[in-house]
Amino acid sequence: MCGLRDEASVDLAVRLGVDAVGFVFADSVRRISAEEAAPLVRRVTGHTVAVGVFKGSPVPEVIEIAAAAGLGTVQVHDLTSADDVTRLREAGLGVIRAVVAGDTSGDFGADRILVDGATAGAGVPWDWANQRRPDGEWILAGGLHPGNVRAAVDATGAWGVDVSSGVESSRGVKDAALIEQFVAAVRTGD
Ligand SMILES: O=C(O)c1ccccc1NCC(=O)[C@H](O)[C@H](O)COP(=O)(O)O
Numbered sequence: 126m127c128g129l130r131d132e133a134s135v136d137l138a139v140r141l142g143v144d145a146v147g148f149v150f151a152d153s154v155r156r157i158s159a160e161e162a163a164p165l166v167r168r169v170t171g172h173t174v175a176v177g178v179f180k181g182s183p184v185p186e187v188i189e190i191a192a193a194a195g196l197g198t199v200q201v202h203d204l205t206s207a208d209d210v211t212r213l214r215e216a217g218l219g220v221i222r223a224v225v226a227g228d229t230s231g232d233f234g235a236d237r238i239l240v241d242g243a244t245a246g247a248g249v250p251w252d253w254a255n256q257r258r259p260d261g262e263w264i265l266a267g268g269l270h271p272g273n274v275r276a277a278v279d280a281t282g283a284w285g286v287d288v289s290s291g292v293e294s295s296r297g298v299k300d301a302a303l304i305e306q307f308v309a310a311v312r313t314g315d
Contacts, residue, residue, distance in 0.1 A: 126304065127178060127200075127266075128155035128246060128289040134299040135165050139173045141308045144285065146173060147200060150190050151180035153246055154297035155289065159193035166195045176200050176221065180245060184209050188216040198236075202245055207233040226251040226267070232259070239287060242267030248290025254280045271306035275313055286311060 126138050127147035138146045146169055148162045149155040157165075162177070169175040177194060179187050180202035191199055198219035204210060210233045213220045222235035225243055232238040238259050242251045250268030262284035265277060270291030278286060292307050294300035 126289075126292065126307075127176075127287055128153070128293075128297065129165065129299060130155060130157050130161070130297070131299065132165065132168060133301065134304065135168045137301055137304055139168065139170060141305065142172055143308060144172070144174065145176050145198070145287075147176045147178045147287070147289075148194065148196070149178045149246070150182065150194075151178060151202065151245070155246065159190045162194040162196075174198055174219075178202075180223075184212050187213065188218070191216075191218055200239060202241070204233055204235070210234045221264070223266075226256045229257065237262065237264055237285075239264040239266055241287075246289050250277075253277050258282075269307075271303060271310045274307060274310050278311070 126143050128149050129135050129146050148157055166175045175196055177191050177196040177199045179199055187199055200221040200223055202223040204222050210220050220235040221237045221239050222232050223239040223241050226240050240263060242249045248268050258281055264285040264287050265281055265283035266287035269286055269288045274286055288307055292299055292303040
């Protein structure tokens with residue numbers, strides 16, 4: 126679950142046992158600073174992992190912000206090489222490589238690959254059923270919401286899902302009821 130910026134949403138996601146919550150450090154309506162993220166990251170406990178989300182930051186800046194916010198995992202939308210992944214790993218970070226649907230360049234050795242729509246965080250789905258998808262365990266993102274997530278998983282066989290816009294009442298504002306509905310929809314049929 127991506128783009129969290131308030132305590133109540135973080136606490137709810139943790140209580141519901143979502144696998145990961147994302148804090149956006151890229152240019153976005155959801156952007157927060159490392160200083161704002163740090164106390165939220167400290168609320169992430171148990172099974173849930175806190176993830177820093179980056180686009181447009183050079184690798185040293187990703188490492189610096191992750192350290193300042195207390196993050197152990199990063200999701201990066203513009204990694205250009207396996208060498209970038211190695212540098213992040215050497216800094217002790219778990220790495221999710223985010224790619225746009227149709228990109229066949231692979232995971233660059235990252236821990237996971239996330240396949241997103243053309244514009245991250247825009248709430249626009251891609252052609253899940255017909256577009257080429259990665260092998261192995263991958264994460265589906267882009268335009269998911271409580272009403273389509275189960276069908277999307279069934280159509281693609283995705284290992285995991287990520288959502289931002291689909292659990293918001295208005296752009297950048299998370300909605301508790303939608304978060305609960307999304308998690309329930311994902312778990313239906315598990
Ligand atoms: O959420 C953003 O605004 C964002 C901006 C720049 C880079 C990444 C961003 N979000 C990354 C995510 O993982 C989103 O959850 C993913 O793109 C899906 O978003 P949505 O289609 O809104 O569910």
